[in-house]
Amino acid sequence: MSTSTATPYRHPNPKEALPEIVVPHAVPLDERVWVPQADNVWFRPLCLNVSQGYWTNLLRVRKSGVLSCHRHPQAVHGYVIKGSWHYLEHDWIATQGSYVFEPPGETHTLYVPDDVEEMITMFHVNGVMYYVDSEGNHTGFEDVFIKLDMCRKHYERVGLGADYVDQFIR
Numbered sequence: 001m002s003t004s005t006a007t008p009y010r011h012p013n014p015k016e017a018l019p020e021i022v023v024p025h026a027v028p029l030d031e032r033v034w035v036p037q038a039d040n041v042w043f044r045p046l047c048l049n050v051s052q053g054y055w056t057n058l059l060r061v062r063k064s065g066v067l068s069c070h071r072h073p074q075a076v077h078g079y080v081i082k083g084s085w086h087y088l089e090h091d092w093i094a095t096q097g098s099y100v101f102e103p104p105g106e107t108h109t110l111y112v113p114d115d116v117e118e119m120i121t122m123f124h125v126n127g128v129m130y131y132v133d134s135e136g137n138h139t140g141f142e143d144v145f146i147k148l149d150m151c152r153k154h155y156e157r158v159g160l161g162a163d164y165v166d167q168f169i170r
């Protein structure tokens with residue numbers, strides 16, 4: 001497409017503005033970019049926002065994988081890139097192309113059934129993942145700093161280097 005008639009903005013961005021992030025292969029070509037989270041569960045960081053306390057990532061779950069029961073104190077946005085999944089607590093199914101809004105106060109357990117080889121979903125998670133058992137008792141949590149630490153340790157271990165994750169931090 002010709003850009004000859006388009007006029008770019010002629011001024012610099014505010015000096016306090018952070019640099020953009022562009023990830024050419026959000027679904028990575030290099031398997032090492034996926035950070036193991038649990039049996040058959042991985043995440044891939046896209047934006048780890050340490051100034052506002054959120055993270056945007058791809059979640060990959062293979063068949064029979066479970067993302068443990070958790071409560072969201074803040075909203076989550078999801079977009080299903082591949083495969084399908086559901087929550088044990090709901091009767092709807094998130095299929096490829098679906099958008100999902102998870103409201104604050106929602107507690108659920110993500111499950112990928114046997115007949116789905118693999119699902120990949122982009123999630124934007126604000127605040128924390130507050131893990132609970134089926135009675136609601138607290139069992140653990142993750143915030144952006146814990147995700148960041150998981151990335152650093154994994155990337156060091158697989159030879160990408162701990163600082164590989166730095167490109168995703170804002």
Ligand SMILES: [Fe+2]
Pocket residue numbers: 070072076102108
């Ligand atoms: Fe969730």
